[in-house]
Amino acid sequence: MRIYVPLDAAARALGADEVAEAIAHEAAARGLDVTLVRNGSRGMLWLEPLVEVVTDLGRLAFGPMEPADVPALFDDLTAHPKALGLTEELPWMLRQTRLTFARVGVIDPLSLAEYELHHGLKGLRRALEMTPADVVKEVTDSGLRGRGGAGFPTGIKWKTVHDAPGPQKYIVCNADEGDSATFADRMLMEGDPFTLIEGMAIAGIAVGATRGYIYTRSEYPDAISQMTKAIEIARRAGVLGASVLGSSHAFDMEVRVGAGAYVCGEETSLLNSLEGKRGVVRAKPPLPALQGFMGRPTVVNNVISLASVPVIMDRGAAFYRNFGMGRSHGTMALQLAGNVRYGGLFETAFGLTLGEIVNDIGGGAASGRPVKAVQVGGPLGAWFPPALFDTPFTYEDFAAKGGLIGHAGLTLADDSVDMLRMARFAMEFCAIESCGKCTPCRIGAVRGVETLDRIHRGDTAAIPLLTDLCETMKSGSLCALGGFTPYPVMSALTHFPDDFARAKEAAE
Known part of the structure; x- marks a missing residue:
């Protein structure tokens, strides 16, 4: 019997550890052989802790679970009071286009073997067969843009670093997720750390960087632990080190932890902190792509940007580019929070209207009152009233209405908010x-x-x-x-x- 219980920080805050302990205790009491897997969250946070049991029909979901609900998992599953049906057939899952988050909640986050069974390392292996310039072109042609800020084209940033001279280049992952209503970076690092490792390794091959750093905040102990363990596993397996998968390319990386200053989410402040200096913004020019970490050419990308690269390299630029709308290509990890009925992470192609996201996916306000506004892009994002809910969720359409997508965190407020x-x-x-x-x-x-x-x-x-x-x-x-x-x-x-x-x- 195989049972999945999330190790995701949100699930743990809601009692996932206690549920996992109850499952282990109940299995031992009944003398049953149970494999307990601590996976990532499926993103349906209103159902956490969400337990999944593997059956002949597929993975059945149960939630939100409490320790008292555990014994019934070992009886007739169809009669369980928290039974939800097959996980993949739940409405929240059916409506999504999961590319970057395809493995989150599905696999054991620290099993490299399971990662490879779900298309893992295919993008890296393809990149190793290409020239660095061709890898940069593939990412450029995909239309991938920065997923943590103003949406700058990722390929252009990579080409700048690729073309820049320098004896040493770096890949820096901005995992300093400090915006309210944002948790995609954390969920991915906890639920599928190898995809970030693979994305950073591909970036290193593309621009000639041999060293990478993940800069995150001390408030993310679970993500720090998962990433550190995954890096060591990847290093032992030859995915990282002096020879990436047996190639002539070298790339290694490590996690660096900041103190949680919001301004260190800005790339130049982050670089100062990474160098051990006070986290203050640097004037531009010079650009980090030319003089970044330790004064060397540096790629600074968000977690989701880098984690989107493996699927692009695996399935091709055209595949990824075909999702989305206008100049906003691919998918976006929407994070719904605040006074929302169905809060969580929902990955979908660009182009849904804000009203569809708020009312259809999010289910409106949890309070049952009318939605007054939704703030998109964190605490510095614009407030959009219902009159603007016909705005398509794209970089250009939001900019035209005086807003920004940023990290795609959405905070709902009902009509009682001042x-x-x-x-x-x-x-x-x-x-x-x-x-x-x-x-x-x-x-x-x-x-x-x-x-x-x-x-x-x-x-x-x-x-x-x-x-x-x-x-x-x-x-x-x-x-x-x-x-x-x-x-x-x-x-x-x-x-x-x-x-x-x-x-x-x-x-x-």
């Missing part, structure tokens, strides 16, 4: 997290909080000051922290003016 307070939260967040390098961010955020407090006290004459301040921050900040803070503030003011006007009425 948008003036949410605007203040964003500005205060920037004031707290600013590294202090840029005056518009360092001082502007503090003045912004003070201005929003004036508005909250009923001084609506301060609104023009807030608008001017936001324009200054947007144009004068060196990194996304100060530059994007105006997005949630101005979108709140633009789309929800009544919330700002009510502050004056309450004061009077």
Whole structure:
């Protein structure tokens, strides 16, 4: 008997470890031979801990499980009160296009053999048969863009590093996932670490880098543990080291842990921290692609960007490019959080409307009240009201409406939320997290909080000051922290003016 219980941090927070212990205890008490596999999460977080039992029909899902539900797993499964049916046939799973997350929740995350049985290392082996320039071209032709920020084309960044001279080059994975409503990086590192290793190795072959670093935050102990173990397994198997899979290419990597400063999610601040310096933004130029880690040419990509490379190299650029819409190619790992009925990770091709994501996939607000707004792109993303829910989920369409996709984290809010307070939260967040390098961010955020407090006290004459301040921050900040803070503030003011006007009425 084979049973899967997630080792995912979210599942563990909801009691997965206790459920796993109960399964082991019950199996021992009944004298049954049970193989217990700690897999990644399928992404249906409202059903965690989600237990899967392998049967002749396939993997049956049960959840959300509690220790008291375990004994019934060893009786008639069809009569189990938490029975959900075949995992792959659940509506949440059927509607997805899983490419990057195809193995997450399916395999034992630390079994290289299982990884290879599910197309693992095929992309790396193909890359080893190609010239570095052809690997770069394949990634460029796929249309893959950065999955953690403004959506810069991955292939262009790789070509810059490929063409740059230098005795040493590096691949740096930005796994400093600090945005609220984002957990895709963590889920992939915990549930399928070898795909990130493979993606980084392919990047190294493509640009001539022999060393890689995964920079993540100390708040991710499970991801750190899984990645560290997986790297050692890959090294022992010859996937990493002086000879990658027996080839003439060398590539090795390690995990580096930061202290959790939000600004270190910005690539130049991350590089400073990686070098042991204070995490502050660097002025550009020079670009990290030319003078990055230790002053050498460096590829800095997000986890999902790098983890998408193996499927591109395995199935070809045209296969990946055919998913999506317009210039937004491939799939995106949507992360639904906040006041949402069905929260979790949903991978799909670009092009669904925001309304389909919020209402059909997410099921609307968990409170049952009308959805007032959804923030896309983390705490510095714009708030989109229902009037804009017809916006297709693509980089260009969101930019045209004054927003950004970023890491594709979506935070739902119902009609009880005060948008003036949410605007203040964003500005205060920037004031707290600013590294202090840029005056518009360092001082502007503090003045912004003070201005929003004036508005909250009923001084609506301060609104023009807030608008001017936001324009200054947007144009004068060196990194996304100060530059994007105006997005949630101005979108709140633009789309929800009544919330700002009510502050004056309450004061009077």
